[in-house]
Amino acid sequence: MAAYLSRLHHISLHVSNVDKVAHELVSRFQFNVFAARLTDRAKQLALRRGSAVFVVNERPSEAPRRLNERQDLNCLYGAHAHYPVDTVSNVCFEVEDVQRASAALRDRGLCEFLQPPTEVADDSGRVTFSIIRSPVGNVCHTLIDRSRYQGLFLPGFHQVRTDSETAGRSQCPITHFDHITYACPRSSTAHITRWYRDTFGFQRFFIDRNEDVDEGYVLNHNGIGLRLTAMEYWKCSESGITLPFKDEQEPDCKFVIAESLPQQGRNQVDTFLDQHRGAGIQHIGLYTEDIVRTAQTLSLSGVQFFSPPPAYYTEVGKQDEIVAAGHDPHALSQYGILLDTDIHTDTDSQRYLLQVFTKPIFREDTFFLELIERRGATGFGEGNIRALWRSVQAYMENEERHETERENKPSKQQ
Ligand SMILES: O=C(O)C(=O)Cc1ccc(O)cc1
Numbered sequence: 550m551a552a553y554l555s556r557l558h559h560i561s562l563h564v565s566n567v568d569k570v571a572h573e574l575v576s577r578f579q580f581n582v583f584a585a586r587l588t589d590r591a592k593q594l595a596l597r598r599g600s601a602v603f604v605v606n607e608r609p610s611e612a613p614r615r616l617n618e619r620q621d622l623n624c625l626y627g628a629h630a631h632y633p634v635d636t637v638s639n640v641c642f643e644v645e646d647v648q649r650a651s652a653a654l655r656d657r658g659l660c661e662f663l664q665p666p667t668e669v670a671d672d673s674g675r676v677t678f679s680i681i682r683s684p685v686g687n688v689c690h691t692l693i694d695r696s697r698y699q700g701l702f703l704p705g706f707h708q709v710r711t712d713s714e715t716a717g718r719s720q721c722p723i724t725h726f727d728h729i730t731y732a733c734p735r736s737s738t739a740h741i742t743r744w745y746r747d748t749f750g751f752q753r754f755f756i757d758r759n760e761d762v763d764e765g766y767v768l769n770h771n772g773i774g775l776r777l778t779a780m781e782y783w784k785c786s787e788s789g790i791t792l793p794f795k796d797e798q799e800p801d802c803k804f805v806i807a808e809s810l811p812q813q814g815r816n817q818v819d820t821f822l823d824q825h826r827g828a829g830i831q832h833i834g835l836y837t838e839d840i841v842r843t844a845q846t847l848s849l850s851g852v853q854f855f856s857p858p859p860a861y862y863t864e865v866g867k868q869d870e871i872v873a874a875g876h877d878p879h880a881l882s883q884y885g886i887l888l889d890t891d892i893h894t895d896t897d898s899q900r901y902l903l904q905v906f907t908k909p910i911f912r913e914d915t916f917f918l919e920l921i922e923r924r925g926a927t928g929f930g931e932g933n934i935r936a937l938w939r940s941v942q943a944y945m946e947n948e949e950r951h952e953t954e955r956e957n958k959p960s961k962q963q
Pocket residue numbers: 730777805807817818834904919929930933934937938941
């Protein structure tokens with residue numbers, strides 16, 4: 550049987566400069582540092598906005614010198630700290646019983662354990678966790694049971710007092726992680742979806758009504774070469790129900806697998822795989838209750854967004870569509886926000902999806918964030934996927950052109 554997940558607990562980043570990335574998340578993205586673990590050999594900061602929690606870990610620039618130098622001492626609750634570039638490398642889930650879940654996975658030979666079930670305690674109680682490797686590049690999953698822990702975050706972390714988290718809430722109503730998008734090599738999707746189904750009971754989430762079960766959602770024309778396959782799971786209740794009864798339980802963060810298709814030339818998924826040196830987490834969607842206000846607040850604090858070509862907002866019907874959704878086309882165009890409308894034929898009701906991508910967060914192009922607001926729409930709209938894709942491609946091609954120009958310019962010293 551699969552190990553069913555109670556909920557997503559936090560997402561870990563491994564970066565060469567914790568202070569720089571934490572500062573970016575605090576000053577620009579309005580996250581609050583609420584817990585920290587600072588030792589001789591570790592620097593770990595926990596940051597929160599709503600229920601979205603990032604743990605930013607300092608990654609050592611070298612692999613451990615001695616074999617007995619345990620990497621997990623550097624990074625409690627994480628593993629695999631050594632990686633050549635800044636990366637998002639762990640999605641930590643709460644489970645009800647780490648021992649039982651780990652034993653079930655081990656018995657079925659489904660996954661490799663980087664850390665067997667381990668207990669950590671402090672004055673506020675104890676937690677048990679284990680760490681498994683995912684089939685996606687450097688991504689690992691920590692499984693944790695914190696039901697016997699009364700502290701603020703996790704044992705080993707101390708509380709950091711900041712201004713109340715509710716400050717600025719109305720200006721930046723980010724509430725949770727909406728989805729995590731993996732960039733993966735060609736033909737790897739089937740293996741990944743099977744692994745998540747067998748390991749955690751994930752089910753397919755169809756992006757399009759006509760999507761083929763095996764093929765996924767394929768966009769393979771007009772310069773877009775992308776295969777998207779989405780998966781979802783349900784939060785298991787505290788009452789011990791361990792089967793995901795769809796109707797009774799709440800869906801949690803979705804997972805999207807992006808594969809590039811070769812026919813349309815080099816693209817953003819290929820760039821990620823090169824710069825990240827392998828598959829991994831390309832971006833994370835942050836859910837907001839008010840995308841325009843959030844984009845405005847983040848933009849004032851220095852966050853930059855990708856914009857679609859300006860013609861997007863003046864295309865026939867787009868202005869009317871935006872107005873019908875209760876938005877101002879000028880406000881959306883100011884921040885590059887995209888709108889997708891899905892007319893539900895059964896009820897004749899309209900559902901909207903609003904999204905925008907931020908520019909890369911790390912030095913290499915190995916991670917960015919997305920803002921997403923859903924008005925009834927639960928999936929990913931085709932119009933938005935195309936426009937998001939194009940907004941990133943236009944930026945990348947521009948960057949590459951500048952790079953070539955810089956390389957071709959004769960240097961003054963010569
Ligand atoms: O629509 C979304 O939010 C996605 O996550 C789909 C997606 C995935 C990868 C890309 O490079 C561009 C778009």
